[in-house]
Amino acid sequence: xxQVTQSPEALRLQEGESSSLNCSYTVSGLRGLFWYxxxxxxxxxFLFTLYSAGEEKEKxxxxxxxxxxxxFLHITAPKPEDSATYLCAVRGLSGGSNxxxxxxxxxxxxxxx
Amino acid sequence: DTGVSQDPRHKITKRGQNVTFRCDPISExxxxxxxxxxxxxxxxxxTYFQNEAQLEKSRLLSDRFSAERxxxxxxxxxxxxxxxxxSAMYLCASSRITLAGLETQYFGPGTRLLVL
Numbered sequence: 001x002x003q004v005t006q007s008p009e010a011l012r013l014q015e016g017e018s019s020s021l022n023c024s025y026t027v028s029g030l031r032g033l034f035w036y037x038x039x040x041x042x043x044x045x046f047l048f049t050l051y052s053a054g055e056e057k058e059k060x061x062x063x064x065x066x067x068x069x070x071x072f073l074h075i076t077a078p079k080p081e082d083s084a085t086y087l088c089a090v091r092g093l094s095g096g097s098n099x100x101x102x103x104x105x106x107x108x109x110x111x112x113x
Numbered sequence: 114d115t116g117v118s119q120d121p122r123h124k125i126t127k128r129g130q131n132v133t134f135r136c137d138p139i140s141e142x143x144x145x146x147x148x149x150x151x152x153x154x155x156x157x158x159x160t161y162f163q164n165e166a167q168l169e170k171s172r173l174l175s176d177r178f179s180a181e182r183x184x185x186x187x188x189x190x191x192x193x194x195x196x197x198x199x200s201a202m203y204l205c206a207s208s209r210i211t212l213a214g215l216e217t218q219y220f221g222p223g224t225r226l227l228v229l
Contacts (some may be wrong), residue, residue: 004155036215043117043204043220044156051215087155091216100146101218103155109129 002027002092013078013111021073021107023088031098033071035064036087038106044087047073063107078111086110115139117207117221126195133191134224138207145188146206147171147180147217152165156204156220162188197227202226 003026013019025033032051036044043082048057050066057064061082072088085108089101118137125131138145143164148156149154159168159178164185176181177195182188192199202225 032216036220041225043224044120045222046217046219049215069154089155099144099161100158100171101148101156103157105153105155 002090004088004090004102004104006086006107008107008108009105010108011110013075013109015079015111015113016050016077018074018076018078020075021086021088021109023071023073023104024063024069025088025090026072027090027092027102029093029098031091031093033066034091034101035071035073036089038085038087044069075109078109080111080113083109083111117205117223118217119203119224121224122222123225123227125229127229128195128197130195131191131193132195132226132228133189134203135219136181136188136190136205136207138187138205139219142207142209142215142216142219143185144210145182146208147188147190148204148206148220150202150204150223151200159190161172162168192226195226197228200226200228 005024007022035047038044047066053068065072085106087106089103120135145162147159150156162182177193180190200222204223205221208216208218
């Protein structure tokens with residue numbers, strides 16, 4: 001069964017203080033690792049998809065990287081508007097299901113001005 | 114591209130009542146998913162449709178839950194005889210397979226259910 005563990009559970013940063021969020025995963029036949037952002041009371045908003053080890057993607061202050069066992073979401077010089085819960089999910093071939101996403105519990109990021 | 118929409122956004126019901134939620138996917142997306150999310154947890158998969166066919170159901174989906182997608186367009190999720198443990202955010206997502214065989218699920222705003 002696919003498993004996703006995110007750390008830390010919560011992270012407080014000062015505006016401009018760069019940091020990284022971790023996503024460790026166990027999956028049979030990775031068919032994609034996904035990062036989403038979720039604001040309180042709203043649905044997850046798609047950020048990135050990574051498919052193979054060594055792949056990197058960037059969007060504004062965010063950069064996602066992937067190894068065979070984990071993914072990192074690097075946040076450079078964050079602003080208060082980056083405050084949200086960041087969710088990591090994988091799609092694998094576990095149990096013959098290659099459709100569903102398996103999510104971690106998320107990292108709650110708070111950026112103070 | 115108007116995004117995935119869900120209705121209602123909030124629902125309060127009494128234990129034992131039936132509730133129905135609706136999801137309208139992004140147009141031309143043939144795949145539709147339902148997930149459930151409780152406080153402090155990530156979304157958990159419930160069920161999946163490709164066009165009008167329901168291809169997979171999670172063990173989380175008890176007999177009180179039923180989902181449909183008539184004509185392969187909008188979908189409904191019904192919960193019969195609601196229980197307090199059904200209180201959660203119900204999320205709908207849609208997707209399509211690209212020519213390269215890639216797929217990204219786009220989520221709606223969710224329906225928050227509170228069972229009293």
